[in-house]
Amino acid sequence: MLDLYDKVQEACAFIRKAWHHTPHAGIILGTGLGPLVQRIEVQATIEYEDIPHFPRSTATSHRGRLVCGNLCGLPIVAMDGRFHMYEGYPLTQITLPVRVMKFLGAQVLVVTNACGGMNPNYRAGDIMVIDDHINLMGDNPLIGINDDRLGPRFPDMCYPYDPELIDAALRIARNNDIVAHRGVFVAVAGPNLETRAEYRFLRGIGADVVGMSTVPEVIVAVHSSMRTVGFSVVTDMCLPDSLEPANVEKIIAIANEAEPRLTSLVTGVLAHEKSRSHSSSKVSTKDT
Amino acid sequence: MTADALSADWIRQRSPNFSPRVGIILGSGLGALADSIRPVAIHRYQEIPQFPRSHVAGHAGNLVLGDLGSVPVVAMQGRAHLYEGWSIDQSTLPVRTMARLGIELLIVSNASGGISSRFRSGQSVLIDHHVNLMFRSGISLSNERVGLATYGVPDRTASIYDPVWLERAEKEAIDLGFSLPRGTYLGTLGPNYETRAEYRAFAKMGADMVGMSTVPETIVASQLGIPSLAFSIVTNVAKPDAPSKTEHSDVLEWSRNAQKQLIPLIEQLLRKYFTDR
Secondary structure, three states: OHHHHHHHHHHHHHHHHHOOOOOOEEEEEOOOOHHHHHHOEEEEEEEHHHOOOOOOOOOOOOOOEEEEEEEOOEEEEEEEOOOOHHHOOOHHHHOHHHHHHHHHOOOEEEEEEEEEEOOOOOOOOOEEEEEEEEEEOOOOOOOOOOOOOOOOOOOOOOOOOOHHHHHHHHHHHHHOOOOEEEEEEEEEOOOOOOOHHHHHHHHHOOOOEEEOOOHHHHHHHHHOOOEEEEEEEEEEEOOHHHOOOOOHHHHHHHHHHHHHHHHHHHHHHHHHHHHHHHHOOOOOOOOO | OOHHHHHHHHHHHHOOOOOOOEEEEEOOOOHHHHHHEEEEEEEEHHHOOOOOOOOOOOOOOEEEEEEEOOEEEEEEEOOOOHHHOOOHHHHOHHHHHHHHOOOOEEEEEEEEEEOOOOOOOOEEEEEEEEEEOOOOOOOOOOHHHHOOOOOOOOOOOOOOEOHHHHHHHHHHHHHHOOOOOEEEEEEOOOOOOOOHHHHHHHHHOOOOEEEOOOHHHHHHHHHOOOOEEEEEEEEEEOOOOOOOOOOHHHHHHHHHHHHHHHHHHHHHHHHHHHOOO
């Protein structure tokens, strides 16, 4: 893991040649949620394959480029296309872009994903603000010799998602008439969708939604002492007693339908960050 | 020659007349039991062929051979955790090596996060079951690789945590004036501490405490026909409804307190059950 630091520096150096601003936030766009990129005042676009040590995205409906620019008046970097464990990448590689965002100067990580809803009070198309997560991926991006330059050996996970940003996101949702839940995301490795028995089990251990991403990136964000806010778009309901075969086109259609609402929440959170940085001189130096 | 045979031979060559009867793995902060051992030989892990090295602060990384009371023991001061990147085979190599040296009992200790509300910080708990949520098997199915003819899939009716030793430990604890409740230990990969949602999930799975070690070691010992006696020191009781941050220094502090009970207990057990033969 000690060579990770150098890899992060090399990737940062490459990105800085194309874009020399300091991002306030890094954004990771999940399945079907790429259109948010259109809201960015783009200053630079870098293909993943050109960035040293970045893996390439192979998943359907994911692109593979880093978009740098302004959103809501804040400098941001956005990952248009993300990496998944089920594609075969090691988690250290999947999460390298988060470390790169941190070393470029980002204080906040915004993660989005498409997920299966297991809480029967949810509906397909709803958005859940992630309050907490359960890691059932069977792996962890921090396994290996710890590099203290990157973060602590045993990161505390009491609040992996920043409580203040969760509250801000829920407030923005209320003000914009958007249905937003607050719940628990469980991450599995995938790539197969879950069996009915697995849905019952995952629901039983306290999860509201299930997905195949996000948790590795958030663990690394906590390790990097970034403040994180996460949004899950419920793209299909996974109620074991009335389960239908998954339809990828339908899932992507629901993600696309939800995308404007998700964009409102993401831009709302960034606007909140901007007003926060105006009203406070000691912005975003939360010690974790 | 297999890895465990290489390391065992290397150790035997240096202490040819020493046959340990008990193997001890000293977990977080419990290294002080090693001070009670009259050493015959102390080997740093990096000297021993094939041995993994410990990278964690607070783990010394020594194999101590010597007498605890009058009982010959081999003690691991520091262990190789999966979160450091070791494979199951690498991290459990010392257990297989100690088995080759002839141990009849494996004593393991660890620091854990308490899930059961019956426990308090600093509490010592006897592990009577475990939940393996490490997503790695402790059992290597390749006989050639692990090199023991008896290797196979363990009898599922056999207890990893021997009921006879559980009862003996309970009785000795009462004699020494403290209670030693039993509990189910859930092993995770780590290295991050658990989220609130994970603590709640593990409680529903039946776990009383959670930690990042022990499970591979006791599975391998069981596979080799060696009973395990495992102690978990609850270094902080997780309260997911009122979470507080866990610091590694707190963990070390609670471990120091618990060893005032466990060290006399282990000494007493060895005196009673290993010196009369």
